Amino acid sequence: MNDITKPSDIRLVVLDMAGTTVADGGLVEEAFAAAARALGEDPAPMLGHVRATMGESKISVFRHLLGDEQRARRANAAFEEAYGELVAAGRIAPLPGAAEAVRTLRERGRTVVLATGFARTTQDAILDALGWQDLADLTLCPADAGGRGRPYPDLVLTALLRTGAADHVRQVAVAGDTSYDMLSGVRAGAGIVAGVLTGAHDRDRLTAHGATHVLPSVAELPEVVVAATGVVT
Structure with a gap:
């Protein structure tokens, strides 16, 4: 495998919300x-x-x-x-370690985007309820990507274009709890496509749809990103 196809120097991390960073309890x-x-x-x-x-x-x-x-x-x-x-009604909560993972990634020089399949009004309601308005560098919903959500790559590619954080799609990491999150990351060409086991789909399904890593939770993602790419200074 030549250098251009390696997930080198991850600079942008695109995270799903419900089931990945947010516990919504069904x-x-x-x-x-x-x-x-x-x-x-x-x-x-x-x-x-x-x-x-x-x-x-x-x-x-x-x-x-x-x-x-x-x-x-x-x-x-x-x-x-x-x-x-x-x-x-207070029926949602942050998943353990999720906010800390976002902060750690940003402190280590990565740009973090929270993306969802919900409409903007619902996404904003979740962010407001959790006090996460300023947690990530950018938040995206399907309307921000021309109306197409997952499993299309549009949200990931929009994150790349909006932030300008990476020079190549292989410098992007995607994390989510569903097979559609995995497909979206794979189709976007992301260098890391991480499935987490805190949401809808299990290890086998995540792996079958292209996960490069399967993690107990998003809390482990910063370690994976740093281990794969080193610290950006």
Whole structure:
């Protein structure tokens, strides 16, 4: 393997939120069920697909499930409203070590971006609830990347373009808890694609979809980044 294909000098780290840095205790499924009921649908037959596509842009999931753009948009709005209410009720918390990992990476010279499949209003509600408005260098949602979320590479590539933190996609590390996070990182060409075991998908699924590392939690990520690339000064 020549030097250009090595994950050398990681400078940008793109982190998922729910299940990776944020513990939501199954709120995604709860909000999906509320949205389905708001449209007169039985959520039970939908939840298998919801679990399988954790990490994907929520509007894309509703488009697949409902097959109608207007109903998908209504369902997505109902989902975001329901999730926002659960956040406001204090039903989320930071995963242990997540905020510290972000701070450590930034202190060691890395740029950190928090990315999500939620809409901007929901992402902001989560950040506000956790006091994380200034935790990362940048936060991104699918609308910031032209509307396409995971498993497309757009969020990762938008992070690279917006921050200008890296000269090459191999200088990017991506971390998430779902197979779609892994696919997004692989398709973007990231040098490190780390799966974490604090969310939706297990080791086998993360590995099958391209994880270069599988970690107990995001708290271990700074050590992996430094071990692979050395300290940026």
